[in-house]
Amino acid sequence: MKFLFRCWICLFAALAVVPAVHAFTMTFSESQLNTMVTAVFPQQRTFDDVVFTFSDPFVELDPLEDEVNVKVTVLAEQNGQRLKAKAEISGRIAYHHQLAQLRLIEPRLDKLRVLDNQAVVSDSLVNGIKRLEGKRVPVILLLDFDDLDLAAFGVQKPKRIDITSKGLLIEI
Numbered sequence: 188m189k190f191l192f193r194c195w196i197c198l199f200a201a202l203a204v205v206p207a208v209h210a211f212t213m214t215f216s217e218s219q220l221n222t223m224v225t226a227v228f229p230q231q232r233t234f235d236d237v238v239f240t241f242s243d244p245f246v247e248l249d250p251l252e253d254e255v256n257v258k259v260t261v262l263a264e265q266n267g268q269r270l271k272a273k274a275e276i277s278g279r280i281a282y283h284h285q286l287a288q289l290r291l292i293e294p295r296l297d298k299l300r301v302l303d304n305q306a307v308v309s310d311s312l313v314n315g316i317k318r319l320e321g322k323r324v325p326v327i328l329l330l331d332f333d334d335l336d337l338a339a340f341g342v343q344k345p346k347r348i349d350i351t352s353k354g355l356l357i358e359i
Contacts, residue, residue, distance in 0.1 A: 216354040221246050224257075224329055232325040237315060238264045241276070241327070250350045255280050255291055257327065261299070263316050270312055271302045276327060280355075282348055287332040289348065296324050 215223070221244070229242035243260040254277050261272045278294035299320040301313065332345075347358040 212356055212358045214351065214354045214356045217246060217248055220248070220355055226334060227328045227331055228259075230328060232327075234324050235315060235319065236265060237312070237319075239324070240264070246329070248350045248355060249277075250352050253350055254278060255329070255350065257291065257294075257329075263312065265312050265315070268308050268312050270308050270316055272299055272316060273302060274299045276324065278327070280329065280348060280350070282345055288328055289330040289332070291327040291329055294324050294327050296320060296322055 224244050224246050228244050229240050232239050232241070240262040241259040242262070245258040247256045247258070249256060256275055256277045258273070258275050261274045263270045263272065274296055275298040276291065276294045277297055278291040280289060281292045282289055296319050299317065301316065345357045345359055347356075349356045
């Protein structure tokens with residue numbers, strides 16, 4: 188409940204009404220975006236027979252490259268073995284209209300650094316994880332607009348989403 192209250196505060200702080208034909212924009216700073224992104228983590232994805240659990244997200248926006256970078260803690264599990272790492276996932280954002288979700292598409296697993304358990308984990312898991320560095324991974328969910336319940340305020344699906352120097356701009 189406390190988290191949703193913080194999300195609403197972020198939403199109202201980000202609202203910047205722009206006179207247009209039935210449209211307005213919201214700009215979420217990185218800090219506000221990070222508060223909201225925690226609602227959809229941890230996330231699990233399976234890739235190359237390894238189950239990855241991504242947690243502790245920290246979002247950074249790169250307006251020059253038009254990319255989002257998400258630093259995460261990764262727990263990789265395979266055949267009962269577990270390995271913890273830190274990673275950066277980068278990719279472009281896209282809005283999925285049917286599911287009302289903002290997603291990181293074509294994400295790339297970058298800067299993977301194994302944290303612990305290397306001594307008790309098989310070389311095949313360690314090498315398998317390291318081999319994924321720089322490779323594409325499944326889609327990562329960033330925001331679920333249905334969970335934010337923006338419809339209660341008359342907010343409809345976004346018409347445009349852009350990464351700007353001030354943050355993530357969403358035009359409704």
